[in-house]
Amino acid sequence: MTTAALELIDLRKSFGKTEIIRGVNLAVGDAERHAIIGPNGAGKSTLFNLITGRFPQTSGEVRLHGNNLAGKAPFEINRMGLSRSFQITNIFPKMTVFENVRCSLLWSLGYKYNFWSMVGRSPDLTEGAEQILDQINLLNRRDLPAGTLSYAEQRALEIGITIAGGADVIMLDEPTAGMSHSETDYIVELIRTVTEGKTLIMVEHDMGVVFGLADRISVLVYGELIATGRPEDVRADPKVQEAYLGAALEAEH
Template sequence: MSSALHLDGLRKSFGKTEIIRGVNLEIPRGERHAIIGPNGAGKSTLFNLITGRFPPTSGKVRLHGHDVTGLAPFQINRMGLSRSFQITNIFPRMSVFENVRCSLLWAQGYRYSFWNLVSRSRALTEGTHRILDQINLTARAELPAGVLSYAEQRALEIGITIAGGADVIMLDEPTAGMSHSETDYIVDLIRTVTEDKTLVMVEHDMGVVFDLADRISVLVYGEIIATGSPEQVRANPRVQEAYLGAALEAEH
């Protein structure tokens, strides 16, 4: 199976402080992969290196075999990778429908055509409704996005993330701050919308991780100390010592 993402010797330093210390990781197409680790392990920094927000100090990032190291985030996005953020990133005064429609514009070929009236585009409207149906927000389409519940706003952001047609989806803490029922709703949504896509997620909720992930990588102090199936990671003594035991105890 060919890889969707391949990280080769990835390092990142801020001044004299090395945050990411030689990460090597290969994620096959279609895999759901979770990155876990304690606070300060470098998980968000690693996400930012992959998506082009930060340039690496050294090493390579390959997307579907293409070297994307040092490319701008919008260039990487156009090559098929899209991400969400820890903090909900929507346009609160625009309607739910308009939020999704904006994210579809580039994928539908509109580019920078100011004379196009997007409201008249049947393909754009149908595509927007299709995404809204996927994320269970059709009934909320005309509401301002800012009045949605927290879980619904996260669902909208996931809809925005997938709207451009990317086949590699990166989600940063998708269930952070949610109740059990909200978490169940988002987990079911993620499972549905990432079917046949590659999912890479950072997540602290071990129940979510073990429910969704095909494989898990454990990042500690900027290094991956283990990668394997949920069962393998759960049973790994080094992971238990460094992170997993304390994380599981904290949930009970």
């Protein structure tokens, strides 16, 4: 058996006495599109933050391509091929759209802490950044400060920054949060194209968004995965209906 792109082994996290993540086991294969859904407060974002090294876990392991990520700083995890977006738009607001993308290319193109070459004279950076801008349909916003973009455009830029570094494991935290229906459709389509051939792990609140996109879905409720499987199986699972969809239906009424 090949090693999973990302593997969680009995992952736990407590804040004080409260256990937020209560023993999560999950293996996501190469090039799989995996969605983690769950009601508000289920711990989805916390799980994300544990995987990406934003918080240290209390116990358990996170393995990226078989390598244990314990004690690694976010920048080290990123260099190992994992990239993430944020639930709250997290871009460089005062820099131009182009600069945002170019900065996200620097490390992966091997520039590191280089202080002797000019970014403006590096065609690989300029072309690479424009290719990404083309993919996320922001070429015509190229020279505007990123902070002035519309919300949907900022979300698209966030995805662009996340994929630009060429990481093979992409994690998106509620990429469609706060969007209208048409914007959601647009972003889902964008995610589908830009993550072609990569491992995608995304957190979503709304099952409908991920239904057509994900190969497998996990349902997280109160810090535990209550089901993992193909979308239709998960949807049919009575436990899921009770714990999650039921609650969602109630909320709608």
